[in-house]
Amino acid sequence: EAAVTQSPRSKVAVTGGKVTLSCHQTNNHDYMYWYRQDTGHGLRLIHYSYVADSTEKGDIPDGYKASRPSQENFSLILELASLSQTAVYFCASSVTGSGNTLYFGEGSRLIVV
Amino acid sequence: GEQVEQLPSILRVQEGSSASINCTYENSASNYFPWYKQEPGENPKLIIDIRSNMERKQTQGLIVLLDKKAKRFSLHITDTQPGDSAMYFCAARAPLTGNTRKLIFGLGTTLQVQP
Numbered sequence: 001e002a003a004v005t006q007s008p009r010s011k012v013a014v015t016g017g018k019v020t021l022s023c024h025q026t027n028n029h030d031y032m033y034w035y036r037q038d039t040g041h042g043l044r045l046i047h048y049s050y051v052a053d054s055t056e057k058g059d060i061p062d063g064y065k066a067s068r069p070s071q072e073n074f075s076l077i078l079e080l081a082s083l084s085q086t087a088v089y090f091c092a093s094s095v096t097g098s099g100n101t102l103y104f105g106e107g108s109r110l111i112v113v
Numbered sequence: 114g115e116q117v118e119q120l121p122s123i124l125r126v127q128e129g130s131s132a133s134i135n136c137t138y139e140n141s142a143s144n145y146f147p148w149y150k151q152e153p154g155e156n157p158k159l160i161i162d163i164r165s166n167m168e169r170k171q172t173q174g175l176i177v178l179l180d181k182k183a184k185r186f187s188l189h190i191t192d193t194q195p196g197d198s199a200m201y202f203c204a205a206r207a208p209l210t211g212n213t214r215k216l217i218f219g220l221g222t223t224l225q226v227q228p
Binding site for chain 2: 040041042043044045048058059090100101102104105106107
């Protein structure tokens with residue numbers, strides 16, 4: 001099974017501070033994604049990437065940046081964290097091509113105070 | 114934007130009975146429909162999927178049905194067990210454009226199987 005690891009698993013950040021969530025996958029997948037999960041909103045796509053050094057906007061990119069320095073690593077950056085960004089964040093990866101099975105990491109719980 | 118509607122949001126069933134979750138999608142060009150299960154405190158995991166060239170798929174007590182004309186697909190869990198209690202998400206793959214590979218998720222269904 002695909003191995004996707006996230007760090008930190010939990011973080012408390014102050015409003016206006018910078019937060020970086022990191023994701024690492026070891027299965028040679030081309031595609032990586034950052035999703036946000038909130039009660040009542042399901043899973044919403046923030047950013048994704050299909051190749052190193054390139055990122056694409058998802059459905060809710062405002063307030064977030066992403067970085068894909070290598071095929072294995074994909075980071076989500078909150079330059080100025082806000083209360084509304086309190087959520088659980090999931091990284092995921094998938095192989096290129098049909099099927100698009102997502103392998104999710106364990107999630108990062110972010111609380112902004 | 115494109116949406117996937119999922120109902121019900123909460124589903125309570127007795128152990129041994131069946132459970133059904135229904136989803137509808139907007140774009141008739143969608144061609145891939147996976148279902149993910151998320152147990153409390155864990156990450157979502159794929160449990161079954163169906164492609165647009167099929168109308169029915171079954172595996173290990175799970176049945177998915179796809180009605181392309183109605184733009185509707187559903188998950189049926191037969192003989193539910195306490196271990197089936199979890200959040201279930203349906204999703205639809207948006208039409209492929211360039212390198213786009215996006216899934217649109219429903220809001221989820223909390224299934225509670227009562228002994």
